[in-house]
Each structure stands twice: as C-alpha cells, then as structure tokens.
Amino acid sequence: xxxxxxxxxxxxxxPVAEAHAEEKSLWAGGIHGWLFTVDHKRLGILYxxxxxxxxxxxxxxxxxxxxxxxxxxxxIIEPEVFNRFFTMHGTTMVFLxxxxxxxxxANYLVPLQxxxxxxAFPRLNAFGFWIFFFGSLLLYFxxxxxxxxxxxxxxxxxxxxxxxxxxxxxxxKGTSTDYWALSILLTGIGSIATAINVIVTAFCxxxxxxxxxxxxxxxxxxxxxxxxxxxxxxxxxxxxxMLLLDRYLGAAFFDTQAGGSATIWMxxxxxxxxxxxxxxxxxxxxxxxxxxxxxxxxPIFGYPIMVAxxxxxxxxxxxxWAHHMFTIGLPPxxxxxxxxxxxxxxxxxxxxxxxxxxxxxxGKIRLQTPMLFCIAxxxxxxxxxxxxxxxxxxxxxxxxxDSYFVVAHFHYVLIGGLLFAIFATIYYWYPKATxxxxxxxxxKWHFWVxxxxxxxxxGPQHIAGILGMPRRIYTYDAGRGxxxxxxxxxxxxxxxxxxxxxxxxxxxxxxYRGKKAGDDPWDAWTLEWTTTSPPPDYNFExxxxxxxxxxxxxxxxxxxxxxxxxxxxxxxxxxxxxQHP
Amino acid sequence: MxxxxxxxxxxLSRLTGMLVLIAPSIAFGQAPETASNGVVHxxxxxxxxxxxxxxxxxxxxxxxxxxxxxxxxxxxxLLTYAIIKFRSKPGEERLEPPQIYGSxxxxxxxxxxxxxxxxxLALVTARTIGTVQARQIPADAVKIKVIGRQWWWEIHYLxxxxxxxxxxxxxELHVPVNKVTHLYxxxxxxxxxxxxxxxxxxxxxxxxxxxxxxIEPNTLGTFLGNCxxxxxxxxxxxLLRVVVDDQAGYDKWLAAQKAPPVEDTAVAAGKDTFFxxxxxxxxAVDGTIAKGVFGPDLTHMMSRQTIAAxxxxxxxxxxxxxxxxxxxxxxxxxxxxxxxxxxxxxxxTEYLASLK
Numbered sequence: 062x063x064x065x066x067x068x069x070x071x072x073x074x075x076p077v078a079e080a081h082a083e084e085k086s087l088w089a090g091g092i093h094g095w096l097f098t099v100d101h102k103r104l105g106i107l108y109x110x111x112x113x114x115x116x117x118x119x120x121x122x123x124x125x126x127x128x129x130x131x132x133x134x135x136x137i138i139e140p141e142v143f144n145r146f147f148t149m150h151g152t153t154m155v156f157l158x159x160x161x162x163x164x165x166x167a168n169y170l171v172p173l174q175x176x177x178x179x180x181a182f183p184r185l186n187a188f189g190f191w192i193f194f195f196g197s198l199l200l201y202f203x204x205x206x207x208x209x210x211x212x213x214x215x216x217x218x219x220x221x222x223x224x225x226x227x228x229x230x231x232x233x234k235g236t237s238t239d240y241w242a243l244s245i246l247l248t249g250i251g252s253i254a255t256a257i258n259v260i261v262t263a264f265c266x267x268x269x270x271x272x273x274x275x276x277x278x279x280x281x282x283x284x285x286x287x288x289x290x291x292x293x294x295x296x297x298x299x300x301x302x303m304l305l306l307d308r309y310l311g312a313a314f315f316d317t318q319a320g321g322s323a324t325i326w327m328x329x330x331x332x333x334x335x336x337x338x339x340x341x342x343x344x345x346x347x348x349x350x351x352x353x354x355x356x357x358x359x360p361i362f363g364y365p366i367m368v369a370x371x372x373x374x375x376x377x378x379x380x381x382w383a384h385h386m387f388t389i390g391l392p393p394x395x396x397x398x399x400x401x402x403x404x405x406x407x408x409x410x411x412x413x414x415x416x417x418x419x420x421x422x423x424g425k426i427r428l429q430t431p432m433l434f435c436i437a438x439x440x441x442x443x444x445x446x447x448x449x450x451x452x453x454x455x456x457x458x459x460x461x462x463d464s465y466f467v468v469a470h471f472h473y474v475l476i477g478g479l480l481f482a483i484f485a486t487i488y489y490w491y492p493k494a495t496x497x498x499x500x501x502x503x504x505k506w507h508f509w510v511x512x513x514x515x516x517x518x519x520g521p522q523h524i525a526g527i528l529g530m531p532r533r534i535y536t537y538d539a540g541r542g543x544x545x546x547x548x549x550x551x552x553x554x555x556x557x558x559x560x561x562x563x564x565x566x567x568x569x570x571x572x573y574r575g576k577k578a579g580d581d582p583w584d585a586w587t588l589e590w591t592t593t594s595p596p597p598d599y600n601f602e603x604x605x606x607x608x609x610x611x612x613x614x615x616x617x618x619x620x621x622x623x624x625x626x627x628x629x630x631x632x633x634x635x636x637x638x639x640q641h642p
Numbered sequence: 643m644x645x646x647x648x649x650x651x652x653x654l655s656r657l658t659g660m661l662v663l664i665a666p667s668i669a670f671g672q673a674p675e676t677a678s679n680g681v682v683h684x685x686x687x688x689x690x691x692x693x694x695x696x697x698x699x700x701x702x703x704x705x706x707x708x709x710x711x712x713x714x715x716x717x718x719x720l721l722t723y724a725i726i727k728f729r730s731k732p733g734e735e736r737l738e739p740p741q742i743y744g745s746x747x748x749x750x751x752x753x754x755x756x757x758x759x760x761x762x763l764a765l766v767t768a769r770t771i772g773t774v775q776a777r778q779i780p781a782d783a784v785k786i787k788v789i790g791r792q793w794w795w796e797i798h799y800l801x802x803x804x805x806x807x808x809x810x811x812x813x814e815l816h817v818p819v820n821k822v823t824h825l826y827x828x829x830x831x832x833x834x835x836x837x838x839x840x841x842x843x844x845x846x847x848x849x850x851x852x853x854x855x856x857i858e859p860n861t862l863g864t865f866l867g868n869c870x871x872x873x874x875x876x877x878x879x880x881l882l883r884v885v886v887d888d889q890a891g892y893d894k895w896l897a898a899q900k901a902p903p904v905e906d907t908a909v910a911a912g913k914d915t916f917f918x919x920x921x922x923x924x925x926a927v928d929g930t931i932a933k934g935v936f937g938p939d940l941t942h943m944m945s946r947q948t949i950a951a952x953x954x955x956x957x958x959x960x961x962x963x964x965x966x967x968x969x970x971x972x973x974x975x976x977x978x979x980x981x982x983x984x985x986x987x988x989x990x991t992e993y994l995a996s997l998k
Contacts, residue, residue, distance in 0.1 A: 139973060140875050140876060140878065140973055140974055141875055141973075141974060144872075144874075144875060144877075218875075220872045224832070224833050224871070224872070225833075226831070226832055226833075226849060227832040227833070227872075227873065227874060231831075232792075232831065232832055232874060317848075317849035317850045318849075320850070321850075322850065323832075323833055323848050323849055323850070323851070324848065324851070357728070357739075358730075358738050358739050359739055359740075359741060359742060360741055360742075360743055362742065362743070362744050362745075363743075363744035363745070363749050364743070364744065365744075366744070366749050366753075388835055388843070388844050388845055388846050388870075388871075389846045389848060389853070390845060390846065390848075390851075390853035390854070392775075393768075393771045393772055393775045393776055396771050396775070397764075397767065397768045397771055400764065400767045400768075400771070401760075401764045401767075401768075404760045404763055404764055404767075405760060407756060407760060408753065408756045408757055408760060411752065411756045412749070412752060412753060412756075414717065415717075415752040416749075418717070418720055418721055418724060419742075419744075419745075419748065421721075421724045421725070421728060422724050422728065423728060423739055423740065423742060424728050424739050425728065425729075425730040425731075425734065425737070425738070425739045426724070426725060426728050426729050426730055427730045427735075428725075428729065428730075436721070436725060439721055440718060440721065443714060443717055443718060443721075444714065447710035447711075447713060447714055448710070450706060450709075450710055450763070451703075451706050451707060451710055453767075454702055454703070454706045454763065454767045454770075455767055455770075455771050456698070456699040456702055456703070456767065456770040456771060456774060456843065457699060457702060457703045457706060458843075459699065459774075459842070459843020459844055459845070460688040460696075460699060460703070460839060460843045460844070461688070462835075462843075462844060462870070463835060463837075463844065463870045463871060463872075464870070527687060527688055527689065528685065528686065528687055528688075528839075529686045529687070529688065529837070529839035529840075529867075529868075531837065531868045531869070531870040532870075532872070533872040533877060533878075534868070534877060534878030535877075535878045536878050536879075537878065538684075538866075538881075538952075540684045540685070541684050541685055541686075541866065542684075542685040542686075542687075618738070621741070623741075626741065626743050
C-alpha cells in the first residue's frame with residue numbers, strides 16, 4: 062500500500078521534488094562524519110541512539126529491581142545496591158533517556174518540517190549533544206570513580222529527587238551525590254542549548270508561506286517544550302549548585318543541622334520537576350499530533366485549539382509543583398490552590414485527547430505500527446491523566462502519595478504515554494532517517510508483546526499502592542496483601558523485555574534488509590516527505606513554499622487544497638501575499 | 643567497600659527457601675504475630691478506613707475515583723468505537739475520507755464540561771482539606787511526639803499540656819480507641835513520612851520543623867505502617883505499628899511503661915556487662931546511668947512486638963541474633979557489631995529480656 066504512494070509528490074510536480082536532491086547515505090564520511098558533524102539530522106540520530114542505549118541500561122536496572130521485589134523478604138539484591146539502582150534508573154530515564162530522545166526528535170524534525178536547511182546554531186547543537194553525552198558518562202563513571210576518594214559511596218543512592226538533607230555530607234558520604242549533581246548540571250546545559258536552538262530555528266527559519274499558524278503541530282509543541290526547558294531547568298541547576306556549595310563550602314542552604322531548610326530543596330526541585338513532566342510528554346503529544354492524522358487520513362481536528370491547549374498546559378504546569386508536596390504540612394489554602402491548579406491542567410489535556418479522537422472520527426484508520434503505538438498511547442495516557450486527577454485531590458493524595466499508585470501513575474505517563482509515542486515516532490520517521498522501512502511484522506510483534514507486558518507490570522501497581530505499599534522499599538513483609546501484585550508486575554517485565562528484543566532486532570535488520578522507503582512511504586503531508594530518504598545535508602534542493610498546513614495534501618489534491626478550508630481571515634490574507642499553484 | 647551487586651550465596655539460599663515459602667504465603671497471607679488485644683491489621687486498604695481521619699478522606703476519594711472511572715469508560719468506549727467503525731477497509735486505500743478541520747461547537751462543549759467537573763471536584767477537595775486540617779483537636783486528646791530517625795521511630799508520650807515528655811518508647815504507638823490522638827511529627831535526621839493507611843493519610847517528618855496530624859481509630863487491633871519517604875539504606879525496614887486498645891487496656895499499658903524498669907537479680911551479670919560496654923552511649927534505661935539518646939529507649943523493650951523497627955518478631959532468639967551482629971539482620975543500620983563474646987551475648991540477652 063505504501064509503495065503506491067512513493068513518488069506522489071514528484072508526480073504532481075511539487076516545486077521541491079522537481080529538482081530532486083541526492084540522498085545521503087548514513088555511512089557517508091565514516092566515523093569522522095559522525096563525530097564531527099554539525100548536521101541537525103545526524104545530531105538528532107546521535108541523541109536518539111544514546112538515549113536508546115541508556116534506556117536499555119536503565120531498563121536492566123528496572124528488571125533487577127522487579128526481580129528483588131518479586132518475593133517478600135527476597136535477598137537477591139542488597140539494600141544499598143537496590144537504592145543505587147532506583148536512583149540511577151530514575152535519573153537515567155529522565156535525564157539520559159527522555160531528554161536526549163526528545164531533543165533528538167526536535168533536532169531531526171523541526172528543520173525538515175519548517176523547510177529549512179539546518180538548525181539556527183549548528184555548532185551550538187553539536188556542543189549541546191557532546192556536553193550531554195559526556196555528562197551522561199560522568200554519571201555512570203560514579204560506579205568506578207566515586208569510591209576512589211573516601212572508599213565509600215559508589216553510584217548515587219539518594220533518589221532521583223535527591224531530597225535534602227539526605228544529600229548533605231552527614232548522610233551522603235563519599236562523592237556519589239556530587240557525581241549526580243555535576244553530571245545532571247552538564248546534561249542540563251545540553252538541554253538548554255537544544256531549547257534555544259529549537260526556539261530560534263522555529264521562529265526565524267520557517268520557509269516561505271509558513272506562518273506560525275501553518276506550522277506542523279510537532280513544531281508548535283517542540284517550541285512549547287523548549288520554552289518550558291528554559292524556564293524549568295535553571296531551578297534545578299541552581300539547586301544543584303547550592304547543594305554543592307552546601308557540601309563543600311558550608312553554605313547550609315539545605316543542611317538542616319546548620320539551620321538550612323529541607324523544604325526549600327523540595328520547592329526548587331519540583332519547580333523544575335513538574336514542568337519537566339510536561340517537557341517530556343510534549344514531544345509525545347507532538348508525535349501523536351502528526352501521526353494520528355496521517356493514519357486517519359484526515360487533518361488534525363481543531364488545530365488552533367490544539368496550539369492553544371499546548372500553550373495553556375505549559376503556563377499551568379509552572380504553577381502546580383507543590384502537588385508533589387501535599388504531605389509536607391502546607392496550610393489548607395496552599396493545599397487547595399495547588400489541587401485546583403493541578404486539576405485545571407486536565408482541561409487542556411482533555412481537549413487534546415478529544416481532538417485526537419475527533420481526528421480519528423470519520424476517518425479511514427490505517428492500523429499500521431506507528432498508529433498502533435499511537436492508539437495505545439491514547440488509552441494509556443488517558444489512564445495516566447485520570448489517575449493524575451485522583452492524585453490532585455489533596456486528601457486522596459495524603460493516602461496515595463509516595464505509594465506504588467504513584468509509581469504506576471507516572472509510568473503510565475512516561476512509558477504508556479511518552480515511550481509509546483517515541484516508538485510511534487521511530488516507526489514513522491525511521492524510513493525518512495535511514496531510507497528503509499522497519500518490518501511491519503516485527504513491529505506488530507513488538508507492539509503487542511510490549512503493550513501487554515507494560516500493562517501487566519504497571520496495572521497491578523495501582524492496586525499495591527491502594528493496599529498501602531510505599532515506594533522505594535527494597536523489600537516487604539509477607540502477609541500485607543502485596544505479594545500477588547508484585548509478582549504479576551515482575552512477570553510483566555519478561556514480556557516487555559521480549560517486546561524490546563523484537564524492536565532492537567527490527568532496528569538493526571531494517572537498516573540492511575528493510576524495504577526501500579522512497580520519499581513518502583506513508584502518503585503524508587508535511588515537508589519532510591518531499592525530500593529524499595535519508596535527506597541530503599542541505600535537506601531541500603530549493604526552498605519550499607507552502608500555502609497551508611498540509612503542503613503535500615495541496616499537491617496531491619489540487620482540486621481540494623487545504624487553504625480553501627483554512628480560517629477565512631487567514632485565507633484572505635494569504636491570497637493577497639502568496640501565489641497559489 | 644562497595645559490596646557485590648548480587649550475593650550469590652544469599653540468592654541460592656533464597657531460591658531453595660522461596661519455593662517452600664511462597665505458595666502458602668500467597669494462599670493464606672502470612673500474618674505477623676498477634677497483638678495482646680487480638681487482630682493484626684496487616685492487610686489494609688485505603689478504601690477501608692478504621693479511623694475518623696481516614697474516613698473524612700473516603701468520600702472525596704470515592705467521588706474522584708467514580709468520576710475518573712466514568713470518564714475512562716466513556717472516552718475509551720468512544721475510542722474503541724472509532725477504531726472499529728472507521729477502520730480502513732480493504733480496497734479503498736486510495737479514497738480519502740471527507741476532510742473535517744474542526745468544529746467550534748464541539749470544541750466548546752469538551753472545554754466547558756471538563757471545567758464544570760473540575761470546579762465540582764475542587765470544591766469538594768477544598769471542603770475535605772478544611773475538615774481534616776482545620777479540625778479542632780479536643781483538649782483531652784492523647785498527645786504524642788513522633789521523631790523519625792534512620793531507621794526507626796522514637797515516640798514521646800507528652801503530658802496533658804503537651805509541653806513535657808513523660809515517657810519514651812520506640813517503633814510502636816499505643817493509642818486508645820474512639821479518642822483523638824494528636825501527633826507532633828519531627829525528624830532527628832532526614833525527611834521521613836508517617837503512614838498507616840487504615841488510620842490516616844501520610845504526613846512528613848521534617849527536620850527543623852514540627853508537623854501535626856491526628857487519628858481517631860474506631861477499631862481495636864494492631865495496624866502496620868511504614869515510613870513513606872525515602873530516607874536512606876533501610877527505608878524499607880522503617881516499619882511502624884499502631885496498637886489500638888480500649889481505654890482500660892491503654893491506661894494499663896501506659897502505667898506499665900511509666901513504671902521503673904524491672905529489677906531482676908538473676909540477670910546481674912548481663913546488667914553489669916551492659917553498663918560496662920558502650921551500649922549506654924546510645925541506649926537509655928530509665929533510672930540508671932544508661933542515658934544514651936541515639937538509639938531506642940530500652941526501659942520496657944520486651945513489651946514491644948518487634949525488633950529492629952519491624953524486621954523480626956521480638957523474642958530471646960531474635961534479640962540474641964541482633965546483638966551478635968545487628969548488620970546481619972538489618973544491613974546498614976547505625977548500630978555497629980559490638981564484637982561480643984558468646985558469654986557476653988548470653989548475659990546481655992538475659993538482661994535485656996528481663997526488661998518487660
């Protein structure tokens with residue numbers, strides 16, 4: 062089916078496609094070509110590959126955590142090692158997996174989707190990647206390096222949230238906490254570099270005719286993500302610098318034994334930490350907003366309100382951090398405010414889900430692998446959103462806070478939501494990046510096995526939490542009703558691992574044996590599908606000109622172009638300024 | 643020294659034991675030993691409260707759970723319907739469906755309806771926050787100060803005016819049934835959280851800061867709880883028990899705890915060893931020179947159900963095992979291995995076991 066649309070754009074005489082660009086092999090330039098590249102596409106792939114690598118590392122830690130928790134009072138992993146595992150698992154998944162993969166997605170796709178040749182600052186882009194990469198290595202170097210000075214410590218074990226004063230030198234001896242703070246500071250610099258680049262690129266380098274309201278939603282949501290990064294990350298960096306001052310210069314910001322405040326750290330951390338959740342999920346929204354329309358064969362339902370909802374989520378997400386702190390004894394007014402602010406976010410988030418549903422409604426849904434992942438994303442993100450509302454109800458949160466219910470909730474956000482969207486992204490854009498299609502058969506195996514495994518792992522954890530099981534415990538007593546839920550949860554890991562084997566095999570297999578993709582394998586509508594797969598260094602032979610949100614739709618359906626349906630106001634304006642074919 | 647990731651010795655012994663132990667423990671639930679007044683509420687469920695504080699929360703919890711379940715059913719139903727109904731049929735791949743770009747009315751509807759639901763939930767939430775947090779604590783409430791420590795609970799029973807400590811115990815809270823107990827929560831080191839699901843939601847114990855919460859249990863029995871904020875190596879074994887007794891039983895327990903420690907000449911050797919070694923640097927026994935403040939108060943330690951903040955039931959065997967090497971039973975805890983000889987072990991075990 063896909064093949065029949067291979068060269069639609071060329072056949073219909075799209076100006077870009079006429080002067081067809083030379084595709085650039087992934088292997089061109091050898092190792093040097095990858096290490097010294099400033100090309101946004103190669104940096105994007107580097108980001109995503111290092112993210113996937115760390116995903117496997119932290120995934121193995123998660124599997125070992127689940128092995129230890131499979132039986133009550135199991136003695137498979139020692140408490141110290143377990144604590145390091147969950148600290149490193151959380152830190153890695155957020156900063157070394159989520160952040161680079163979303164940076165990679167934005168890097169790869171934003172310039173292609175807005176019809177430009179590269180990011181605004183290609184060298185800053187390369188700098189961002191490499192400082193992220195070495196920062197990541199620094200975190201893992203703690204396994205070797207941290208015991209060196211004091212013969213104590215090893216990897217960080219204070220939790221990814223590193224609550225004070227557990228991080229002070231009285232309670233965290235050795236240097237592992239310093240490795241944590243320094244490496245995350247470095248990766249944060251990389252994220253800020255990406256954020257600046259995305260914003261400047263999207264605002265300054267759009268091709269002719271691409272007004273802000275004609276940008277693909279992926280680009281819009283990448284901008285929102287980038288703004289949130291710039292607003293949120295400095296709070297964490299500042300806190301980490303204060304922590305290091307505490308530890309080495311006696312500053313006592315958070316050292317309660319010297320009059321510091323433990324809650325100040327919580328505020329700093331969650332002022333970063335909550336927007337961070339939306340930083341991570343925004344590219345998931347972005348990918349779903351591109352893929353669902355193409356596989357439903359309809360434009361996104363309610364484009365302007367999708368943009369507005371994304372911006373609203375970003376604004377609101379800056380004012381909800383204390384819902385992570387409902388148990389610290391905030392006054393009733395504080396608790397009420399943050400509960401209300403958190404619930405309000407459900408409105409724009411709900412709008413998004415409804416709009417994706419509206420997009421599918423009345424379409425002709427093609428259930429290929431990218432769409433399957435998007436559909437699972439919708440269901441699972443719906444569950445995550447609803448458990449999020451439950452957690453927003455302060456009195457209910459007094460019970461659920463720091464229980465396995467929360468673990469289940471945010472894994473539904475970050476795996477059920479973000480990771481499924483990342484898989485959809487990879488299945489959808491892999492042909493563009495490599496010139497080869499991933500196998501549909503392997504893709505479907507990957508989808509079904511992984512989806513079942515994921516729900517088996519994290520579904521039962523809701524119940525364990527309701528039965529009173531706290532987070533971050535390395536063991537528990539028999540007889541508290543938690544055994545069966547933990548065992549189901551651990552068994553689910555096996556399915557997830559098998560699903561991932563299909564995925565990794567598919568990635569490697571398709572690189573050599575995959576079907577040739579051609580320019581436009583999905584019969585899609587955005588600009589990246591007008592150029593070759595993989596695209597040349599310069600992306601487009603000639604600068605594209607667009608007249609609507611779906612330039613390829615216009616080419617493919619000259620009798621019913623999108624700009625007929627655009628907002629009448631915009632139509633009148635654009636009719637004056639740009640020539641239509 | 644960094645310890646090995648996985649201890650193969652432990653793994654092997656575990657695997658053999660596991661097969662025997664697991665099956666029955668799932669089938670019947672292996673309940674810990676019982677309290678003096680009967681039931682141990684090991685299995686708890688936040689939807690089955692046994693205290694007024696947890697009951698206050700129940701209404702809004704069911705409300706939001708109900709609303710969320712309904713929303714899930716509706717939206718998931720619509721999604722499923724759309725996927726089945728609008729699935730691309732074979733043979734019509736090249737036909738594009740009608741292009742719909744949006745609808746102002748529909749968008750408005752699915753903006754306003756959620757806003758109304760949020761508004762309703764926010765009001766109910768605010769009211770519940772008020773009833774729990776702003777509750778007028780009766781003057782005759784039992785006043786207890788709970789201090790979190792790595793990785794155990796220090797419990798001070800306060801005088802009626804809440805100003806002075808009358809008695810200190812550890813890891814086990816005794817409270818009267820159908821009466822308000824007012825808890826003052828503090829921490830001696832890092833952040834901890836007090837959580838007994840059937841009695842109340844959790845509240846953090848934060849150094850340099852006193853938090854307050856209250857419980858009003860309406861069911862007799864022993865309730866198991868945990869520290870619910872990660873606090874270091876043995877966070878998992880910072881377990882907590884709340885024994886809810888009738889007023890008479892509670893009064894009797896309190897009087898016994900306030901009494902001076904039992905004197906038994908039969909254990910003089912052990913007592914002598916206890917006071918000669920560094921035990922008393924950390925532990926206190928009322929009315930003696932043992933006035934340490936870093937470890938649990940031992941005055942009436944044998945009245946407690948567990949050792950090491952809930953790791954094992956407390957009896958002579960576990961006590962001796964603990965004294966031989968505390969690091970074996972609760973790895974990483976702050977009590978060092980005292981390198982006691984077998985004779986010293988026997989003697990101190992006998993002495994401590996007499997502290998009823």
